[in-house]
Amino acid sequence: MEFPSSMWAVSSAGPYRLTWGEAPAPQPEALGHGEVLVRTLAGGICGSDLPFFAGHPSPMVPAGAHGFPLHEIAGEVVASRDDDLAVGALVVGWATGMDGLAEYVLSAGTSLHAFSPELDPGVAILLQPLACVLYAVEQIGDVEGKSVAVLGVGPIGALFAHVLKAKGASRVIGVDRVDRADVRHSFGLDEFVHADVSAWANGITDADRPNLIVEAIGHQVETLTAAISAAAYEGKIFYFGIPNDEVYPVSMTALLRKNMTLCTGVTALGARRRVLADAEAYLAKFPELADAYVTSPYPFREAQSAFEAAVRPRTGQMKVTLTSL
Structure with a gap:
């Protein structure tokens, strides 16, 4: 199967402005040992993303990069060099390049966890926070x-x-x-x-x-x-x-x-997959968390509106997420 050469991606167009467009897609042959390529199905906006939305540069992302800073992702593995994550697996965790607002994301496999297919990606995204x-x-x-x-x-x-x-x-x-x-x-x-x-x-x-x-x-x-x-x-x-x-x-x-x-402190790299699995077990114990937490889903194409909502917290709004629906 020939992999697509381009993908949709969101970029910064200045303070408080995002733009939807196309960008070169990462290719399976570019994967290093332990890396996986994920087709993004859901994303979560973290408070740490908001300074970059306001126009502050990200120390981890080059200026003008595609896939506007976003690290909370859920999606499907489409290529893998991680022995524990097979093609077709649904995964959740970190986009380690902080470039998760794109159709395809290359990430370290150790920062991802394969979650149950019974869990919708739009709900599974809460496992990362x-x-x-x-x-x-x-x-x-x-x-x-x-x-x-x-x-x-x-x-x-x-x-x-x-x-x-x-x-x-x-x-x-x-x-x-x-x-x-x-x-x-x-x-x-x-x-x-x-x-x-x-x-x-x-x-x-x-x-x-x-x-x-x-x-x-x-x-x-x-x-x-x-x-x-x-x-x-x-x-x-x-x-x-x-x-x-x-x-x-x-x-x-x-x-x-x-x-x-x-x-x-932040979540240690070596602990990420373990605590993501712990989070899935915690959600199974308290399934009511999903409805209380994921309150404001937006389609990826409305990323601008999603970030505008996230930067203005209000009563009735908890987690702002992005989905492919």
Whole structure:
């Protein structure tokens, strides 16, 4: 079978502007050892994609590249040099070149997981962010009986709330400037605070200070500062949000005097396939997550509208996804 020489792809046309067009398709003979070629069936917009939509350059993608920065993908393997991923398998995970907004994507096989054909790709796409959350909670450690605050109850923060509650946290509070009271019960929140996180941190009493705070907003210094201010003595902060700046100033005095722990990190390359499988098992245990989480599907051809929606979070909108339908 002759492989197509061209494909549809989305490129950046400037800040907040995307363009649909054609680009050369990657060819099976270009695959290196352990790589696979995937026909994209679904994609998920991550908060880390949004700075690039706003016009900031991606350190991982050359200027003018096709397949506008997108790393959450689900699709069908059409060529493979990974012994564990056969042609025809449905896979979900990372587009390791950050070029997932294209018809065909070349990716490292170790960053992909073959999911059950019974799972629709438009639902399976949630396994990638869920895998990231499951890995982060592993790094946090035992949360049994802990009081937890999740700053930012968007797509990632909501998953953190659900997983932390399922892992035994005694109380999970969500804080967000967008009113997320509508998803409080769907994601295991014991309490939702509709407020700016700094205002919440400034008004918190000592009795209500959480043992663990997950910062799931990113892109600014203020939210990390608020987390440090709000945390309990000997508390822990897991910073999951993506920083826009190379260096963040933090109050070392507050960290020191409270005997606090500040940790962060991304999903290790060697753990990706394992935690993607864990995410599929988690979704099988909590299938109701799918309807609560995947709320705003758009066809790939409407990528511009999808990104415009993702960059403006609102009540009733959780994960913005892209599908071939």
